[in-house]
Amino acid sequence: MDAILAQSEHQPTAKDIRLVIAASSAGTIFEWYDFFIYGTLAALIGAAFFPSGNETLQTLLVWAGFAVGFGCRPLGAILFGYLGDKLGRKYTFLVTVTLMGVATAGVGLIPTAASIGVAAPIIVIALRVLQGLALGGEYGGAAIYVAEHAPPERRGYYTSFIQASVVGGFVLSILVVLVCRALIPEEAFSEWGWRVPFLLSIALLAISLWMRLKLSESPVFKAMKEAGETAGNPFVESFTYPGNKRRIFVALFGVAGVLTVIWYTAFFSTLSFLRGPMRMENGLVEGIMLVAGAIAMSFYIVVGKWSDRVGRKKPILIGALLSLVLLFPIFWGMGALANPGLSRSSAEAQVFVSGPACDFDPFADVQASECGRVLSDLTALGVPYDIRPVAAGAEDVPQVVEIGDFSLDYTGLEDAPRKERIQGSLEAAGYDFDRQFPPWIAVLGIVALLLALGALSALTYGSVAALLTEMFPARIRYSSMSIPYHIGAGYLGGFLPLISSYIVARTGDVYSGLWYTWAVVAFGALVAWWGLKSGPPTDFADDPA
Known part of the structure; x- marks a missing residue:
């Protein structure tokens, strides 16, 4: 393209590059902080806005709200991708960060249910929709803006700071929550103090806008605009440009699908896993996630820089294949370290449930059968169980919970006495439902396993901004990369907490939700192997396809 050749007239200085990376990364940190603070405070948000007599349902409703925000990301990608390709990169992501900050602060002002x-x-939910729309335009804008300032031989390295900044937003959300918990008494934090991290987004918004207003427009977009080569309708052209449908398919399943489910499993699933079924003390879990996340940020930069030498395909495939092998062992290891008593008791005193209509509906406020209510009790406690099959039409079957050698008849028990007797029987069999504070050697082991997950995420994510920029033509780049990225991240990744929690609730196995991640990564690895180019990185202009 003539515009790309003309880009040399707009080449930024080293000082410009530093400002571009700093401002784009800071804005990305703040915007993802706004989005992740919802997940970090999921339990308190559930109590405030989604109260329910069914603890599992309350959790699912919170994650459904989380998923709604992600579900709207593709709409934001279409809207802001169009604006980014028509009006420019800079002003578009100024709008997205403003929308995100205002919507996040709004959550902190809503009265409780x-x-x-x-x-x-x-x-x-309405504010989560606005957050999703904003995030749909943010990543593409920041990633493209940095990539279009970077020299080709350092594009992976420079853009890796954007990926690291996504983790930075998660780390910042944990840090702010820890500071607030330290300064605000626990009871007050549960009542009103949890709102402070949301309201803090106003200050973060001001800082982000101040930094981004100092930026100039992307040199590639300047060159295209001066040459009159901007797209007429970027959304339509994204699907009509020669070869672009194939590239979008590969970007969706082979890139975005893989990176996003590994990322959310590494950070969000572990957070829920340790605080929930493993029953670790909340502050300790948040501290562990803070340390592991802060260290893992550097992995993304290392992988991005490495990809400038070996290409983008190799790290992604290595990360995907290692994830398929290591995902379950890493979580089994964390479970054994976090709550060894639960792992031991689950093996020595297995739980079996029998009775008519023994089925658990996680979305029901009250279960339809006595057996279903028992399953709800066990799920809320995080105890794995198996169901004894009952012959069709049998009505006089025993309604019992078997815990090791002990058997409890739950027929006719009211909710409170049933829950009390089940928990008491489990405790007598060795199950420990107190908040866990493992020895420090075990804590270090958990951090090491979290870093292993962080490394897998970095391999599949560290070079992605550079890869997606290189996959699509500049005139429709914002739209073409944002649409598949945010469909993958919004649906395959954003619904992961909800889907995996549902699978766990239905099966009674706290590790069963990992099969969703495994399946998405397995399919994505095949698509990446088939569709991504091997060898050193090349600009789109050098790609005849």
Whole structure:
């Protein structure tokens, strides 16, 4: 393209590059902080806005709200991708960061469901929609903006700071929560203090806007605009440009699908896993995630720089294949270190449940059968179970919970006595439901396993901004890369906490939700092997396809 050749007239200085990376990365950190603070405070948000007599349902409703935000990311990608290709990279991601900051602060101002009833969760969902729209335009804008300033031989390295900044947003959300917990008494934090991290987004927004307003437009976009080569309709051209449908398919399943489920498993699934079924003390879990996340940020930069030498395909395939091999062993190891008593008791005193209509519906406020209510009790406690099959039509079958050698008849028990007797029987069999504080050697082991997950995420994510920039033509780049990225991240990744929690609730196995991640990565690895180019990176202009 003539515009790309003309780019040399707009080449930024080293000082410009540093400002571009710093401002784009800071804005990305702040914007992802805004998005992740919802997940970090999921338990308190559930109590405030989604109260329910079914603990599992409350958790699923919170993650459904989380998923709604991600589900709207593709719409944001279409809208802001269009604007980014038509009006420019800089002003588009100024709009996205503003929208995100305002929507996040709004969550901190909503009265609880106890005060305004069903209006509370409706408003929360509406604000999550706005957050999703904003995030749909943010990543593409920041990634392209840095990539179009970077020399080709350092594009992976420079853009890797954007990937590291996504982790930085998660780390910042954990850090702010820890500081707030330290400064605000626990009871007050549960009542109103959890709102402070949301309201803090106003200050972060001001800093981000101040930094981004100092930036100039992307040199590639300047060159295209001066040459009159900007797209007429970037969304339509994304699907009509020669070869672009294939590239979008590869970007969706072979790149975005792989990186996003590994990322959310590495950071969000582990957070829920350790705080939930492993019953580790909340502050300790947050501290562990803070340390592991902060260290893991450097992995993305290392992988991005490495990809400038070996190409983008090799790290992604290595990370995907290693994830298929290591995912379950890493989580089994964390479980054994975090709550060894639970692992031991689950093996020595297995739980079996029998009774008619023995089925658990995680989305029901009250289970339809006595057996279903028992399964709800066990799921809330994080105890794995198996169901004894009952012959069709049998009505006089025993309604019992078998815990090792002990058998409890739950027929006719009311909710409170049943829950009390089941938990008491489990404790007598060796199950420990106190908050866990493992020895420090075990804590270090958990951090090491989290870093292993962080390394897998870095391999599949560290070079992605450079890869997606190189996959698509500059005139429709913002739209073409944002659409598959945010469909993959929004649906395959954003729904991961909800889907995996549902699988766990249905099966009674705290590790079963990992099969969703495994399946998406397995398919994505095949697509990446088939569709990504091997060898050193090349610009799109050098690709005849």
